[in-house]
Amino acid sequence: MSVTTDVADTDATDTDTGAPGKGRTARFALILGGLTAFGPLSIDMYLPALPLMAEDLGSTDAVLQLTLAVFLVGLGVGQLVAGPLSDSWGRRGPLLVGVSIFIMASVLAAASPSAEVLIAARAVQALGAATGMVIARAAVRDLFSGAAMARFFSVLMLVVGVAPILAPVIGGQLLEWTSWRGIFVTLTVFGGLLLVVAALALPETLPVAGRRPPRFGRIVRTYRDLLADRVFLGYTVTVGLAFAAMFTYISGSSFVLQDLYGLSPGEYSLAFGMNGVGLVIMTQVNGRIVGRFAPRTLLRTGLTMVTVSASGAVLAVLAGLGLPGLLTPLFFMVSSVGMIMPNATSLALADHPRTAGSASALLGVVQFLVGGSASPLVGLLGGDSALPMTMIMAVAAAAALTVFLVLTRPRGTPTSPPDRAAADAPVG
Structure with missing residues (x-):
């Protein structure tokens, strides 16, 4: 790829793939992984402090829950804005601005005198976090292609898998020696470190020749064309539905495993953590074998695994197999997402x-709209059984596999783009 001549010296470039060499790849992984962590850390780190925040700010739990809702909305809006801007102005400038916005909003959140100010700060904070997340993915597309891109996304999935698990633990530990405001101070410091590192060590990955004028009509047409692209839409919806299965597990597992199956908070944390370990292991297995098997083949394998395991969870509940019978398919369901996300993301881009x-x-x-919309259904469908959670996971997983098979079939024409034409071919 031509961009590698801008971001890496010849000695630091893999001459076989055109991607940055191992040293620079490791550096990019750390920086882009940190940017990817903005969302999970900002969502999960302060959750243990919500009751304390409501008491300290003289508000209610329901009002404080809005700090999470506005953040999720801000993530969506921010990505829609930051993505096209980075296509027009390059990745580096919008990224540094976005991280700066995140830092300033985190300072405001830490100093918030009321719940209303905190809600506003969280909305702005989300815009900055969204910039980091969307540009991190775009920068990977600038730097890599084919199997190398899927392999790099497997590395980033380490962050996606580990951050939501560690973030509440970190937040809980911070509360042992500081107030909830200290959590937002920690996020401020994290953002500051990333700003410095990105400014010093992350070069521009989109050359001037590859940029597009920032015209509103062009941006609208770009989104329209993307939504009209059957294959892109198929991979995108597949990602969303796979996340729906995952979000359903995250939102429902605490209630199901503790209230219905009697796990203590510590035992639940252990079960949740083990599933997270499975996710991380699968992402690394995917990264190692993606050069031997096509990303599309691995994606199909992951979708089959998540569908079979989610269906197995339903059968375990119906058959009354107890806690071990439920935990086993849940482990494989969560782990299989580690094979879905890197490959679906790389193929979509x-x-x-x-x-x-x-x-x-x-x-x-x-990903956030489809994934987030599924999680409230667990509570709406009843709380006296694990069946609603497992059924929603199974339906979402089966829908993801169906969308993949129906919408992402390669066109198989001579004019298909090289990456798409090679989607079913292993990379040597």
């Missing part, structure tokens, strides 16, 4: 190098 920012934005928005 593969054919859109000139609009990678916009494509990354749509991918992120659909």
Whole structure:
């Protein structure tokens, strides 16, 4: 790829793949992984402090829950804005501005005198976090292609898998020696470190020749064209539905495993953590074998695994197999997401190098909209059984596999873009 001549010296470039060499790849992984962590850390780190925040600010739990709702909305809006801007102005400038916004909003959140100010600060904080997340994915598309891109997304999935698990633990430990405001101070410091590191060590990944004029009509047409692309839409919805299964597990597992199956908070944390370990292991297995098998083949395998394991969880509940019978398919269901996300993301972005920012934005928005919409259904469908949670997971997983099989079939024409034409071919 031509961009590698801008971001890496010849000695630091893999001459076989055109991607940055191992040293620079490791550096990019740390920086882009940190940017990817903005969302999970900002969502989960302060959750243990919500009751304390409500008491300290003289508010209610319901009002404080809005700090999470506005953040999720801000993540969606921010990605839709930051993606096209990065296609027009390059990745580096919008990224540094976005991280700066995150830092300032985190300071405001830490100093909030009321719940209303905190809610506003969280909305602005989300815009900055969204910029980091969407540009991180777009930068990966700038730097890598084919199996190398899927392999790098496997590395980033380490962050996606570990951050939601560690964030509440970190937040809880911070509360042992500081107030809830200290959590937002910690996020401020994290953002400051990333700003310095990105400014010093992350070069521009989108050359001037690859940028597009920032015209509103062009941005609208870009989003319209992306939504009209059957294959891109198929991979994007597949990602969203896979996340729906995951979000359902995250939102429902605490209630199901503790209230219905009698696990203590510590035992639940151990079970939740083990599933997270399975997710991390699967992402690394995927990264190692993606050069031997096509990303599309691995994606199909992951979707089959998540569908079978989610269906197994339903059968375990119906058959009354007890806690071990439920935990086993849950482990494989969560783990299989580690094979779905890297490959689906890389395949979705593969054919859109000139609009990678916009494509990354749509991918992120659909992921949160579809994934987030499924989690409230667990409570709405009743709380006296694990069946609602497992049924929703199974339906979402089966829908993801169906969408993948129906919408992402390669066109198989001579004019298909190279990345798409090679989607079913192993990379040597």
